[in-house]
Amino acid sequence: MTMSPSEAANPTAAPTPSRVIRLDRERLLGILLPVAVFLAAIAAWEALVRLNDIPPYVLPSPSRIGEALVRDWGVLSGSLLVTLKITVSALLAAIIGGVALAILFAQSRWIELSFFPFAVILQVTPIVAIAPLLLIYLEPNTAVLVCAFLVAFFPILSNTALGLASADHNLRNLFDLYGASRLKQLLYLRLPAALPFFLGGLRIGGGLALIGAIVAEIAAGTAGQGSGLAFRIVESGYRLNIPRMFAALVLISVAGILIFLIFTLLSHLLLRRWHESAAAREN
Amino acid sequence: MTPAPTRFPLLSAPLVSLRGVGKTFSNGTVALARLDLDVRPGELLSLLGPSGCGKSTALRILAGLGEATSGAVDWPGAAAGADHRGEIGFVFQEPTLMPWATVADNVWLPLRLKGVPRRAAMPRIEEALARVGLASFAASYPRELSGGMKMRVSIARALVTRPALLLMDEPFAALDEITRFNLNDDLVRLKNELGCTVVFVTHSVYESVYLSTRIVVMAARPGRVVAEIAVDEPPARDASFRRTAHYADLCRRASEELHGAMAPDAHL
Numbered sequence A: 001m002t003m004s005p006s007e008a009a010n011p012t013a014a015p016t017p018s019r020v021i022r023l024d025r026e027r028l029l030g031i032l033l034p035v036a037v038f039l040a041a042i043a044a045w046e047a048l049v050r051l052n053d054i055p056p057y058v059l060p061s062p063s064r065i066g067e068a069l070v071r072d073w074g075v076l077s078g079s080l081l082v083t084l085k086i087t088v089s090a091l092l093a094a095i096i097g098g099v100a101l102a103i104l105f106a107q108s109r110w111i112e113l114s115f116f117p118f119a120v121i122l123q124v125t126p127i128v129a130i131a132p133l134l135l136i137y138l139e140p141n142t143a144v145l146v147c148a149f150l151v152a153f154f155p156i157l158s159n160t161a162l163g164l165a166s167a168d169h170n171l172r173n174l175f176d177l178y179g180a181s182r183l184k185q186l187l188y189l190r191l192p193a194a195l196p197f198f199l200g201g202l203r204i205g206g207g208l209a210l211i212g213a214i215v216a217e218i219a220a221g222t223a224g225q226g227s228g229l230a231f232r233i234v235e236s237g238y239r240l241n242i243p244r245m246f247a248a249l250v251l252i253s254v255a256g257i258l259i260f261l262i263f264t265l266l267s268h269l270l271l272r273r274w275h276e277s278a279a280a281r282e283n
Numbered sequence B: 001m002t003p004a005p006t007r008f009p010l011l012s013a014p015l016v017s018l019r020g021v022g023k024t025f026s027n028g029t030v031a032l033a034r035l036d037l038d039v040r041p042g043e044l045l046s047l048l049g050p051s052g053c054g055k056s057t058a059l060r061i062l063a064g065l066g067e068a069t070s071g072a073v074d075w076p077g078a079a080a081g082a083d084h085r086g087e088i089g090f091v092f093q094e095p096t097l098m099p100w101a102t103v104a105d106n107v108w109l110p111l112r113l114k115g116v117p118r119r120a121a122m123p124r125i126e127e128a129l130a131r132v133g134l135a136s137f138a139a140s141y142p143r144e145l146s147g148g149m150k151m152r153v154s155i156a157r158a159l160v161t162r163p164a165l166l167l168m169d170e171p172f173a174a175l176d177e178i179t180r181f182n183l184n185d186d187l188v189r190l191k192n193e194l195g196c197t198v199v200f201v202t203h204s205v206y207e208s209v210y211l212s213t214r215i216v217v218m219a220a221r222p223g224r225v226v227a228e229i230a231v232d233e234p235p236a237r238d239a240s241f242r243r244t245a246h247y248a249d250l251c252r253r254a255s256e257e258l259h260g261a262m263a264p265d266a267h268l
């Protein structure tokens, strides 16, 4: 059989040279512009502090913060590791628990309905409010972990549950037609269909796990023997070591950015061949 | 002359038939009322009717995807209680492909669900893709294909199990006319090559005449059969058929039946 030309896939036409140059320039600008603005803001901050002679215990300059970062690296890197470990363990637990529960929900509407109140209560109750309570019942370290888990858990659960339910109805009919078992339907249809939703939940949950860990540690205050970054912030505050406070803050931001970047990259790698959200748009 | 039912009982018996099938949905909609329909081996039967007359419902009941509220689905040649779903291929109006899977993996699906490993299924996947002219697109993803090509993949997937019965629910309705004509020709050719039986749902008079060996015209509210037209033209057809007086005559007849079927609902 021959394919009519109108139907044949249009192989990506080679872009004209001028277009390539313009695209490259646009991309370069897209990187340079935000970097330049960011550096300018830092420089302005530095200038502001120096020109006004603001003392470091009020507002440290970026260079002072950098200094603290280097000088206290031994303490701070240890704390960074603690915070990252809590965040990652909480996130792993949230992934396992969230996906497992979502799969359970997908099996029957009744199961979903009966668990629904708990899910909603967990979702709408601000975690800061639960943290002191958890600190009464649990050891501080465990309490922090549970807090981080609880906030990361819900977006992963609800996104995955939505994804599992979103598989195309006619595809489900097709699976029925070929007599597919529930397990095969889950493995070959529902889980792949849920993947983009799950990854979206993961990106939200990753950020929230970090926030949950920080918030719980701050709630734990000096009671926390754990020495995560939030503990360092509280501690530095008491000691009026403001540059170190800022340095810890910078590390928290960096950790958050890293988590976001890792999951964005993961999303891109897993979805770029087939999902509209990740595939390059060609006009 | 009496046929020879004693020697070839299956030759004259329908492959599958609906006997007095009724379908009322839980919201009270009566989609079908006492529908009688024989699907004969080797024919290309069109169900032609206005939208909402229960064509899809009838097709789904034939496939075993929906339960009839009354009446029965009969497979005269098969043992009672046998599961026929394995012998059926189904093509929906949308291509209904898995976007995360390559073209080859989409076509593999029916075999995969039957437990055939990919390596063992590969020759049949390649054959099915070659039949629809997509042999070189096995590694592509659905989003990289045009609408017509996606529909071809969908057809290849339905054919990969070599079904005795191919059910198609307005498969080309969403495609442009040129693509639709090409796919019509391909369907005629595939059906004649494979010798399978096809039930083809459409609301296009021209499509039904061009493709079918028999047209059943349905009317709505409640869904029922109002007319039957035998298309007495050899099954191997090409575009020249569209220019014959016979084609024009058949189209006119089918049109009249269709409009007759819609007359009571003229206000719609």
Ligand SMILES: Nc1ncnc2c1ncn2[C@@H]1O[C@H](COP(=O)(O)OP(=O)(O)O)[C@@H](O)[C@H]1O
Pocket (backbone or CB within 6 Å): B025, B026, B027, B029, B030, B031, B049, B050, B051, B052, B053, B054, B055, B056, B057, B058
């Ligand atoms: N799941 C459903 N629930 C309620 N009514 C339905 C459902 N599916 C179809 N119907 C109704 O049944 C009638 C026949 O539908 P359908 O078989 O899809 O018609 P066709 O395919 O000929 O357009 C229509 O009136 C439609 O609204």
Ligand SMILES: [Mg+2]
Pocket (backbone or CB within 6 Å): B055, B056, B057, B169, B170
């Ligand atoms: Mg329909």
